[in-house]
Amino acid sequence: MASETEVLVELGLTQNEAKLYLLMVKGGQMKASQLFLASGLQRRTVYDTLQQLEKKGLAGKAEVGGVQVFTPSPPSSLLSLLEEKRDSVEKILPSLSRIYESEGKTSVSVMYGLGGIKMVLEDVLSLRTDFCVYHGQLQLAEVLPKFFRIFNEKRSRLGIKARFMLLDIQTARERARSVPLADFKFIDPSTISAGVWWTYADRLVLFVMQKTPVVIFIKNADLATTFRKNFDNMFDSKTQIYRGDTGMKALLNMTLEHKETLFIGGSGQAPTRYSEYFEKIYTPAAMKKGHIWYNAAQRAILKTPAVKLPFHRIRVLPASMPWSPNVIWIFGNCVANVVWLPEPVAFLAEDPHIASAYRNYFRLLWRIAERR
Incomplete structure (x- = not known):
């Protein structure tokens, strides 16, 4: 300080x-x-x-x-000194901005420390343009709490919208709740990286969020447009892939945002693999929220810790149905096809029509499944 x-x-x-x-x-x-x-x-x-x-x-x-x-x-x-400085800068800002923006060549600059981050946020406000953020966990809320809060208040008043694609971890979801005028999508957290990309106007910015942050600022209209098109495609996509134990826990955390989760073909893999996570995090949260699992399960589940979960309602599918490593999870408007390989992978689709169709299928299986 x-x-x-x-x-x-x-x-x-x-x-x-x-x-x-x-x-x-x-x-x-x-x-x-x-x-x-x-x-x-x-x-x-x-x-x-x-x-x-x-x-x-x-x-x-x-x-x-x-x-x-x-x-x-x-x-x-x-404070009057600060205002005088700001007034002086605002008087010359329009002419300087016209010169800077009229320069069509690519410019690249590298800045170190929090000052570079502040510069980018001020640039967004001065241009009054919407922006996109890819990756990260909203670390700015931690490293610049007051400045980031004021930035969001100002852009909210200016009507500047934002779209974020953040790593699907609890910290990022909690921070997102306090960010106004923004849409969020959460992505597979198994590829955690210090790099966070921002794009707005003709700018593409890479924040490397390490002990001393590094900001790589690129001014190039073609590059910014290409990145934004890729971002739009990813943001609008209704499917995502989650990998590994980190990805599975992210999906489990996601289910807690809904009143229930329906399973087709469950075999108790999650509670077996992640016993400590269930004991310390998931089960207390599910009980507090009143979340319930309904599982049209494979018979193998009866030999796993899953049967002891207090929020878990189980019916067993007919023995004639073959065992499969695939399990369907249905929650909210989401359907996840989870494959329990040594490194698990899940294919998540978010669509109300698909979710409704799978719910109807679940109800049919639930009726024919054997009560425990």
Whole structure:
């Protein structure tokens, strides 16, 4: 975190101005002689610096008992400096922006630290353009909580819309709830990476979210258009693939957002493979939410821990039906075909008509299945 002096210098004060202002804020009304001693600056330098603080409206002077004393302005007056800077920038911004935007050549710049991230967010607001985000977990809500919140408030007022394709993990879903004017789609979390792509207007930006963030900013209309078309195709797609244990747990978490999950051909694989996850996370959450499983299951399920789950309603399919590693999950408007290989894979389709058809099929199987 920057020191008080560093913040004041960033605001436009010199090192000496920041030093004397802070001394007066902490010491109150002070004589010039006191400031000489406390600051270690030469007499002439102190007087010159106090004069500059007066011009900036950050200090005043008065005669008290025949002695000249100096008093700091309230710290809230620092905000006026910030506004003056902003006003000055806004006056030249239109002409500079016209020059920058008219330049058709590709430009690439690499920035390090949080300043690069802030630049991109300010650029989105200044262009007042919708944007797309691919990958990541909304880490900006963690690394720049206040700045990101203000950014979202401003873009909401400006009507700037956003679309996010985020990794399907609980943290990302929780953060997404507080982001206004945005549509979300969650994707297979088994390919976790520090890279997050943003695209807007003719910009393509890669955020590398490591200890010191790296921002690669590319200005190229053709590249941005190509990326956005690919993003649109992925965002509008009704199918996704989830892989591995991380992907299966993401699907399980997704089911908890609905009142029930229907299974066709369940064999108890999930509770068997992920016993600790069920004990500590899934089962407590399901009980709290009142979520229920209805499973038209294979007979093999009777020998697994799945039968002990308190929210699990099981009926057993006829023994004549052959065993299969495929299990159909139905929840909300989603249907997942889960294949329990050594590394499991699931094919998820989100469509109300498909989900309705599978629900009807489930009801037929449920009626012929054997009660436990």
